Amino acid sequence: MVQINLPKNSKVQKxxxxxxxxxxxxxxKVNIYRWDPSSGENPRIDTYEVDMDxxxxxxxxxxxxxxxxxxxxxxxxxxxxxxxxxxxxMNMDGKNGLACTKPHKEIKGDINIYPLPHLKVxxxxxxxxxxxxxxxxxxEPWLKVSKKNGGKENLQSIEDRSKLDGLYECIMCACCSTxxxxxxxxxxxxxxxxxxxxxxxxxxxxxDEDRKERLKKVADELKLxxxxxxxxxxxxxxxxxxxxxxxxxxxxxLATG
Amino acid sequence: xxxxxxxxxxxxxxNWHISSLVSICHRITGIxxxxxxxxxxxxxxxxLLGSSNYELIQKFLLTYFGKFIIIGTIWSFSFQILSExxxxxxxxxxxxxxxxxxxxxxxxxxxxFIATIAIFILGRGLI
Numbered sequence: 001m002v003q004i005n006l007p008k009n010s011k012v013q014k015x016x017x018x019x020x021x022x023x024x025x026x027x028x029k030v031n032i033y034r035w036d037p038s039s040g041e042n043p044r045i046d047t048y049e050v051d052m053d054x055x056x057x058x059x060x061x062x063x064x065x066x067x068x069x070x071x072x073x074x075x076x077x078x079x080x081x082x083x084x085x086x087x088x089x090m091n092m093d094g095k096n097g098l099a100c101t102k103p104h105k106e107i108k109g110d111i112n113i114y115p116l117p118h119l120k121v122x123x124x125x126x127x128x129x130x131x132x133x134x135x136x137x138x139x140e141p142w143l144k145v146s147k148k149n150g151g152k153e154n155l156q157s158i159e160d161r162s163k164l165d166g167l168y169e170c171i172m173c174a175c176c177s178t179x180x181x182x183x184x185x186x187x188x189x190x191x192x193x194x195x196x197x198x199x200x201x202x203x204x205x206x207x208d209e210d211r212k213e214r215l216k217k218v219a220d221e222l223k224l225x226x227x228x229x230x231x232x233x234x235x236x237x238x239x240x241x242x243x244x245x246x247x248x249x250x251x252x253x254l255a256t257g
Numbered sequence: 258x259x260x261x262x263x264x265x266x267x268x269x270x271x272n273w274h275i276s277s278l279v280s281i282c283h284r285i286t287g288i289x290x291x292x293x294x295x296x297x298x299x300x301x302x303x304x305l306l307g308s309s310n311y312e313l314i315q316k317f318l319l320t321y322f323g324k325f326i327i328i329g330t331i332w333s334f335s336f337q338i339l340s341e342x343x344x345x346x347x348x349x350x351x352x353x354x355x356x357x358x359x360x361x362x363x364x365x366x367x368x369x370f371i372a373t374i375a376i377f378i379l380g381r382g383l384i
Contacts, residue, residue, distance in 0.1 A: 010263035035263055043263050091265075094272035117267035127265055181277070184267050228284075229347055231276035234355055245353035252350050 002185045015044030018070050024051035029110040030062060032074065035121050043121065046071070060088050060099035062111070076125040083238060086173030089116055090125050096175035096236040116178035118187065129174055135191050136172065139199040139218070144210040160206035167201040167246065169239050170194065176233035176243045182226045190226035191218070193233035193243030200246040203253070219254050227251075275362035283340045286333045293330050328377060335372035339365045 006012075015034055020027050027049050035043035048066050055065050060078055067074050078088040081100045088099040091114040093107040104111055119127030145154065177183050177192035191199070196218070203214050218224050224247070233243040303310040317323045343361050346352045352361055 004268060006266060006269065007264055009261055010266075012266060033265070037262070040261075091270060094270055112270070114270055115265040117265055117271055119265050120262040121265050122262065128262070179271065181268065228280060229276070229344065230280040231355075231358055232271075232274060234353070234358070235274045235276070242353055242355075244358075245350070248347055248350050248353060252348070255348075 009042060011042055013042050013044040015046040018046065018048045020049035020051060022051040022054075024053050026052045028052050028104075030066065031110055031112045032063075032066075032125070033114045033121075034074070034124050036073075037123055046074075055104075057103050057105065058100055059092050059102045059104050059107075059111070059113070062104050063099060063113070074125075075123040084171065086171035089173040089175045089178075089238075091115065091117055091178075096179045096238075098173060098175070098238040101238055116174060118178060118184040127178070131187060132174055132177055132192065132194065135195045136198060139191070139195055139202065139214070140210075141198050141202060143202075143205065144208055146209055154207050156206055163204050163206070164201060166241055167197060167204070170197055170201070170241055171239060172198070173238065175236045175238055179232040179236035181230055181232065182228060186222060186226050189222040191223050193227070193247065196224065196227070196250065197241065197243040197246040200250050203250065215250070215254060218250060224250060224254075275359050275366075279340055279343075279362045279365050282336060283344075286337045286340075289329075289333045290337055293333065328373060331376050331380075332369055332373040335376065336365065336369035339368045339372070 012033070030048045030050055031045050032048065033043060034046050048070055050062060050065060050070070055062055058081075060081060063074070063076055063078075067076075076088065076090065076099075078100065079085040080087070083098050083101040086098065089096065090099055092099065092102055093112055096116060099113075113125065115121055115125045115127045116129075119129065122128050143154075172194060174194055176197075177187075177194040180193055182190055183192040199214065199218050202208055203211055203218075208214075227244070227247045229244060229248070231244045234241075234245070237243065300314055303314060318327060343352070343365055346361075352358060
């Protein structure tokens with residue numbers, strides 16, 4: 001259901017202020033969403049003054065700098081730092097993206113960093129994505145073939161292979177799904193852009209023999225048709241993919257048979 | 258996962274994009290249009306009931322508030338129709354590229370205002 005306001009325990013409070021100690025003249029304020037599960041308090045926004053003269057270019061570098069030099073208690077996910085693993089997906093400056101590929105120069109004014117929207121927060125910038133992973137599992141994201149090919153390769157024409165371009169690149173960072181208002185209000189039933197893009201990736205694969213079943217399974221008022229083409233997903237995707245188009249392609253396949 | 262984990266902020270912090278703005282306006286104008294159509298039906302019923310009833314509505318529509326309602330109605334329908342045309346193209350699988358979607362979104366927004374002015378002036382000329 002649509003619930004515009006945050007629940008009582010999620011209201012964000014003003015937090016601590018960490019004043020710059022380096023005496024640098026090139027200072028930026030960074031506001032970060034904090035929540036400590038052991039404190040029993042509401043989430044808060046901590047403000048850090050960061051010396052930008054000695055900070056590399058991306059938002060993740062900024063976070064690392066804060067964690068290393070100012071406040072080691074801050075928690076966030078990160079791994080590859082090259083936009084491949086999708087761990088550091090978060091909301092920066094009001095838009096979802098990967099902290100490791102987003103230059104902080106692109107952000108004007110204070111830098112606001114929140115966890116991915118409308119998730120149960122585990123700690124600070126870490127949201128709980130288990131619902132999304134369960135939904136991903138429900139579309140059975142693996143190749144289904146009946147006959148054994150005698151250990152040979154399962155061949156595909158260049159044309160058929162090109163249909164997977166713009167789909168296989170998805171890293172499941174959840175930037176798109178958590179940017180989608182429909183997914184906010186109906187996240188328990190609506191599959192969301194990330195999972196639907198994956199569903200389409202297997203539907204359109206020429207080697208897969210389960211296309212009809214897959215389409216039947218996804219053709220549901222709530223699972224698929226909660227997409228109202230708001231297009232926040234395509235706007236958010238850090239890999240430049242187009243989940244909205246993939247969803248529309250599924251709808252079109254269902255309509256035209 | 259414990260029950261007391263907070264929900265991360267969503268609509269409070271998320272930026273508006275052209276397409277999300279057009280999408281929410283599409284819904285709002287849709288609801289407004291249903292209400293307006295109901296009133297237009299009532300208006301027609303009033304016509305059948307005699308001239309005094311007609312004059313009552315006529316007087317209301319000539320007030321500033323009445324004119325606001327008329328112009329609002331024209332805008333609401335213009336917006337809904339233009340946005341619906343955009344949706345029809347989407348249903349054919351066209352216009353999903355970010356750049357195209359932004360341009361068509363802007364066309365809907367500005368087009369609806371231009372259409373409102375054009376229809377209002379044209380309508381006045383006809384009357």
